[in-house]
Amino acid sequence: MQFDTLIIGGGLAGLSCGIYLAEQGQRCSIVSAGQSALHFSSGSFNLLNALPDGTPVNQPIEAFDILKLQAPQHPYSKLGKEQFIKLSRRAEQLLAKCSINVKGNSQQNHLRLTSLGKVSPAWLTCEEMAIFSSKTGLPWHRIAIVSFDGFMDFQPELVAEALKHYNVDASIFWLNLPCLEHLRHNASEFRSVNIAQLLNQPDHFSRLNIELSQIIQHVDAIIMPACVGLNNAKQHNQFKMHFDKPVMMVPTLPPSLAGRHIYQQLYHQFLSYGGSFMEGDSVLDAVIENNSVKEVYTRNHGNIPLSAKNIVLASGSFFNKGLVAEYGRIYEPIFGLDVSYDKNKANWTEENFFQPQPYMQFGVKTDTQLRGILNNQVITNLYVGGSVLGGFDPLKQGCGAGVSLLTALHIAEQIATKQGDINEPVS
Ligand SMILES: Cc1cc2nc3c(=O)[nH]c(=O)nc-3n(C[C@H](O)[C@H](O)[C@H](O)COP(=O)(O)OP(=O)(O)OC[C@H]3O[C@@H](n4cnc5c(N)ncnc54)[C@H](O)[C@@H]3O)c2cc1C
The missing domain is CATH 3.40.50 (Rossmann fold)
Incomplete structure (x- = not known):
């Protein structure tokens, strides 16, 4: 089975990347093992609520330059300020196109209530909240x-x-x-x-x-x-x-009705553009030759390979097994990509539960184009987006949905503008 782009993971990152590419006319498929973080979502999307040093952020765009200084490896820093501004706007448009009606904008965070009575900042929040x-x-x-x-x-x-x-x-x-x-x-x-x-x-x-x-x-x-x-x-x-x-x-404690609704809208939009969604299937293995992914193998397709000009890894973090932690080792299970983490296990966690936990920032290494790296070599057709990436703390910095949406759209834009990638018949 051959595609223009094959996306691994049907969460916020995989679906938003897929919607953009399928709308451009790409033959695009998503393989998704199961539920994503969306099913637990608050119904709010965070862009940037705090800097790495803990300073609260009210205006994400204003805070960009300091973020880049404090965290050069943050996915936003890799995108650059211009892309950050452009893609946050594009993400808002994508949600509107999917009839996900939200309030808010990237200029100014607003406040929302949590089910446990906390007041929390957010970028976009579902209209009914x-x-x-x-x-x-x-x-x-x-x-x-x-x-x-x-x-x-x-x-x-x-x-x-x-x-x-x-x-x-x-x-x-x-x-x-x-x-x-x-x-x-x-x-x-x-x-x-x-x-x-x-x-x-x-x-x-x-x-x-x-x-x-x-x-x-x-x-x-x-x-x-x-x-x-x-x-x-x-x-x-x-x-x-x-x-x-x-x-x-x-929002209530999970399961999240708002998150379920967001998922349904994104899923149907992707299908409406002709995308194919392999639900409940898992990518197990891949063949890489000459720094390029040639084939991937899934649980349901057995020995029938799936291949595509571009592969997008959007398999999530530890929560969805996009990253796996074993005693003394953290790895990315499909391609074995290079992961940034502290080799000393004692440094993975901070004793004080309320302090930022170092393991939250562990994730797959990429180049500036968000292409995956294996044994220090860039895999030229493998892009990595969403919460499987390293260099940020979605909890303490309040940037989870923003990183997933913006990196996914950045990848989609690069794939779509690659010469000859749109509407070219697959051989
Ligand atoms: C419980 C929870 C709640 C959150 N709530 C919020 C919130 O309210 N607001 C906010 O801004 N951020 C929130 N976040 C941060 C969150 O990480 C992002 O908002 C975002 O939804 C993550 O999307 P993703 O697509 O990167 O990853 P995920 O949502 O984790 O999706 C990854 C997908 O990949 C699939 N997958 C994994 N491995 C394979 C494989 N081998 N083959 C095929 N498919 C595979 C998984 O089944 C899953 O569907 C939350 C995070 C968690 C963990």
Whole structure:
């Protein structure tokens, strides 16, 4: 089986790279082993929330030059400032094209609430989520925080506590919807996606609306866990039509309904451009000759090789086995690419759990074009993007989604502009 571009990994990086290339007319396929970090996403995309030295960032573009000085190996530093600005804009356009409606921009981070009552900065946040500005705070004084009796994946008391610091009068309401009764008896089933599935039925949703309409009379806005809108924004739009005050969501603990929705939109957009998606298949091995990937082998295709002019490795970090840690060794399991990590295992972690953990910055080494390196030799048709890359800390620097989107689009742009790569019949 032959393709123009074969992408390994169907997370945010793999899908956004694939969408760009398939739209350009490339014969493009994604092999994806399983769920990605998107299924655990907060519904917010981070671009840059803090510099490596811990200084908070409000304006990611303004902070670029200092980031580059502090972290020359950061993927953003490799892209350069011009690309950083251009690709963050292009990422926003890509999401809009996929009908992923978000608020925010790369000029100025906004604030969002987490399910555990933390206030966290973000670049872009799904439209239905509650966000506010760090300068002006929340525009509502009286807020009802509504949850479902017995639901553990959202803590209204913690959210109310966080809002107090913003001069908000927050009151908590527990709903006891009869349709959720059987979920309540099994804590492991009482999850956001299961609730959304039940509330997707019109009579159950009407009952929710009746309960909310009684609460909303006494407040300026409602905040509730993101358990509404199983497959699309239809129910959020109905809230807008029914109520003259906002009903906003806060992410729950995983599984993430917003993340699931983002994934579905990206996936369908990729297919709509003619991309092929090999779901549940894993790339196991590859043949490299003359510093170029000739063939890859997957679990489902056995000894039938897949080949492509360009290969993109977007297999994620430790979380999705894009990187594997063994005692004293960290490796990239498909190609055995060079990985940057400290050979002294004692230095992988920091004793204080709340300090940046060094292993978070470990990842695959690349040249400035984001091509993988094997035994110090650049593999000329193998690009590496997303969280499998090294040189950044997605948690402490708050740049996870940004690195995945921007590196994926940078790679896609390079592949698309390679002479003769577009629309050329595959031999
Ligand atoms: C739990 C979690 C939650 C996060 N939430 C946020 C958030 O809310 N906001 C934010 O900005 N950042 C978040 N991040 C940071 C996150 O890393 C990025 O946002 C981004 O989604 C990562 O995308 P990716 O495509 O690089 O990797 P992943 O999402 O990890 O995707 C990698 C994909 O590759 C597949 N794969 C792996 N090996 C193979 C193989 N051999 N063959 C075929 N397929 C393979 C995996 O199955 C997976 O589908 C989160 C990270 C984690 C781990």
